[in-house]
Amino acid sequence: MTILVTGATGRVGSQVVEQLLKRHADVRVLVRDPSKADFPEQVEVVQGEMLDIDSLRRAFKGVSSFFLLNAVAADEFTQALLALNIARESGVERVVYLSVLHADRFVNVPHFAVKSGAERMIEQMGFSATILRPAYFIDNEVMVKDAMFDYGVYPMPIGGKGIAMVDARDIAEVAAIELVRRDRAPGKLALETINLVGPDTLTGSDIAAIWTEVLGRPVNYGGDDPSGFEQTVANFMPKWMAYEMRLMAERYVSDGMIPEAGDVERLTRILGRDLHSYRDFATRLAGAI
Template sequence: MTILVTGATGRVGRHVVQQLVKRGADVRVLSRDPAKADFQSGVKVAKGDLLDIDSLRAAFSGVNTLFLLNAVTGEEFTQALITLNIARESGVDRVVYLSVINADRFVNVPHFAVKFGAERMIEQMGFNATILRPSYFIDNDLTIKEVILNHGVYPMPIGSKGVAMVDTLDIAEIAAIELIRREQAPGKLPIETINLVGPDTLTGPDVAAIWSDVLGRPIAYGGDDPTGFEQNLAGFMPKWMAYEMRLMVERFVSDGMIPEDGDVARLTKMLGRPLHSYRSFATRIAASAAKPV
């Protein structure tokens, strides 16, 4: 049977497809623009999106297992609920859903509340599911590398409680492992929730210190200013989204994103290797920046 991957052209989804192909899975991706879905040979592409009922029904034909990833948009909740309903209608009950850590606690943040609502639907409709709850993506900091490199400031207001940032490669590999496990199971498995975290829980000053070390020059932490953060984001994204991101970083500052006991050990055992660290990410960026043009 086939595994359907949504969000397949994004940072996480693309790696999920690669990991599934590596494991010999039959993969189909859903894409609004098949021309952008330049995957390995053998990956099938279904044209459509999560609000196009006809294309969804067609995409689910012959599918046994779903990887559900939908982006932060004003329609995210509707997309998730419709996709899960069409999955059930199509006889698909094996699901791996990409949620977010603390989805049940940070409910004032819209996309956290959305994901918590989708988790409840998955549970109440009796899906055979793994719910993945990643922390802040290490790779998000690719968007601020120029600020770090050119201005000597780490600008993300992540606070002093600590955030266990996770690499998208680790997210994708765990997702693929769970998709294959669900796909190949002879019967229904219980719902499981897995926190996806990195090996280190870092504060804003901790991250600035890592950058200082790998670059060999002082990098300052920009501080815990959600107002300035929102204003900067509003310059290049919709204001509602900038405000939502502000609400998220306010929770970073007040609560952090801290693993539960055993999370790191569980993930390390599942992967059979150490988790990717923020220091490794920063070291790669620093080495790339040091290369002559």
């Protein structure tokens, strides 16, 4: 049985492919540019994109399960709904969908609202699905490393309530485990939602303290005002996306992104190991300087 992976060349998708191969799954990927698809030879590559109906139909032909990852984009919702409809048209009913933690609560943030809508469609369309809801990715912190390394400031406005940032490696491994579990099940499994979080819930000040220790020099938290953060990220992403990141940061400050009771323990059981921590990430990134 073949498992289709979308978003396969990104940070999470590429690791999902790797984890699936470790579990001896037959893997197909949908990619825009096959020349940039650096996968082992046993991975079947289909050229196309999420808005190309013909390539979606080719990608889903003969597939038994799929991993649906839609990157933040202006047409993200359309991409998700097209993929779900073509999957159903193709007789594919088993899916693992990468959503976001608090998708149903942070609905003023566009990509949260999109993922909440896609979750509803998955449920209403009757898929055998696992909804993965990751917290903010630890790996995204690479975007702000220069501010910490060069200026001694942790600039991400995440507030004082705390965020349980999650490592992309943990996301990918749980996704692969769920894909294989659903793909190899003798019948249709019930819809399930899994919160993907890190082992520690950290505030802005907590993270600055970790970097101070790891770098051996003071790193200060830049504060809760998201306006400067929006201006900074607008230098390397579209302004609409930078504003969306600001809206997300405002919800971090007001609400936090805190695990539910038992989330960490559940993930530890699924993975059979400890979760990767923020301190581990900071140490690795600092060592790469």
